[in-house]
Amino acid sequence: MEYFVMNNGVRMPMAGIGVFLFTPAEAESAVKTALSDGVRLIDTANAYLNEKAVGRAIKASSVKRSDIFLVSKLWPTVYGSDTAVNDTLRRLDTDYVDLMFLHQPTANWKDGYRQLEKAYREGKIRAIGLSNFPEEMIREALAEMEIKPQMVQVEAHPYFPETALKAMLKPEGIGLMAWYPLGHGDAALLREPVFAELGRKYGKSPAQIILRWHVQSGNVVFPGSRNSEHIRANFAIFDFSLTGEEMAAIAAVDKDKRYYYATPEIVRKYAAMDLDFDAQE
Numbered sequence: 001m002e003y004f005v006m007n008n009g010v011r012m013p014m015a016g017i018g019v020f021l022f023t024p025a026e027a028e029s030a031v032k033t034a035l036s037d038g039v040r041l042i043d044t045a046n047a048y049l050n051e052k053a054v055g056r057a058i059k060a061s062s063v064k065r066s067d068i069f070l071v072s073k074l075w076p077t078v079y080g081s082d083t084a085v086n087d088t089l090r091r092l093d094t095d096y097v098d099l100m101f102l103h104q105p106t107a108n109w110k111d112g113y114r115q116l117e118k119a120y121r122e123g124k125i126r127a128i129g130l131s132n133f134p135e136e137m138i139r140e141a142l143a144e145m146e147i148k149p150q151m152v153q154v155e156a157h158p159y160f161p162e163t164a165l166k167a168m169l170k171p172e173g174i175g176l177m178a179w180y181p182l183g184h185g186d187a188a189l190l191r192e193p194v195f196a197e198l199g200r201k202y203g204k205s206p207a208q209i210i211l212r213w214h215v216q217s218g219n220v221v222f223p224g225s226r227n228s229e230h231i232r233a234n235f236a237i238f239d240f241s242l243t244g245e246e247m248a249a250i251a252a253v254d255k256d257k258r259y260y261y262a263t264p265e266i267v268r269k270y271a272a273m274d275l276d277f278d279a280q281e
């Protein structure tokens with residue numbers, strides 16, 4: 001395993017699993033499989049409505065809580081609430097999370113950020129993250145907030161490598177977690193000839209080559225999978241290295257293509273989307 005060391009000294013594994021769009025039963029099963037295969041980074045969110053299932057899978061495993069790096073995200077409707085962090089901990093059945101994000105850059109984000117700062121000081125979260133925040137809002141957080149963010153979570157993959165954003169984050173010691181690291185499973189991306197070619201050389205699948213490219217680019221990856229073979233394979237990316245030339249060949253597939261783009265209108269809708277986070281098995 002390789003680790004990213006954050007600007008506050010906290011160390012996080014560079015590969016794990018995400019459970020976006022998983023039912024509670026699917027999340028519980030995938031996290032159990034992942035933990036038994038050695039995966040130690042788990043990414044969920046209030047809005048995924050599967051935090052309780054993730055908590056159950058962690059409790060059922062023989063892995064010590066301190067060996068797991070648990071990530072969750074607050075939804076905008078609770079940014080102003082004093083209980084949102086405690087409610088998240090209760091659903092996850094844990095005393096702390098390793099990294100907590102503000103999930104969306106809605107107008108009330110500063111209320112949420114102050115709440116995360118409070119939780120950080122109280123030892124309830126070990127790091128603060130901004131998810132889906134554009135560069136100018138990250139700069140605003142750096143200028144106005146007392147505690148620097150440690151991580152940013154955005155869409156990133158070989159078709160959309162976020163090169164400019166990374167250049168801005170690096171001097172601040174802020175890491176990047178790449179969501180849709182496999183392009184949400186897009187066959188066109190997975191079938192790019194460069195991945196098959198390098199896969200043959202290293203005895204790896206195209207998905208593993210993509211994930212290895214992420215890690216060597218400094219991105220933390222947490223692909224979603226319900227398939228136990230994929231879960232295992234997505235973690236088996238630390239026994240080989242791509243050369244500088246191979247990294248450059250992968251960089252050439254950049255199409256400036258993202259799969260998802262939230263317009264300001266969609267972000268406003270998120271702020272009003274009142275989810276019942278406790279209504280989950």
Ligand code: NAD
Binds near residue numbers: 183184186223224230
């Ligand atoms: P992904 O790029 O990880 O792709 C997942 C798809 O790839 C699935 O269809 C899966 O079956 C397939 N796949 C997984 N492993 C494979 C393998 N080894 N070979 C071939 N196919 C494989 O996209 P994702 O799962 O949607 O995103 C990853 C995580 O990012 C999510 O689970 C979630 O935690 C996070 N996420 C965060 C946000 C955000 O707003 N912060 C948004 C979307 C996703």
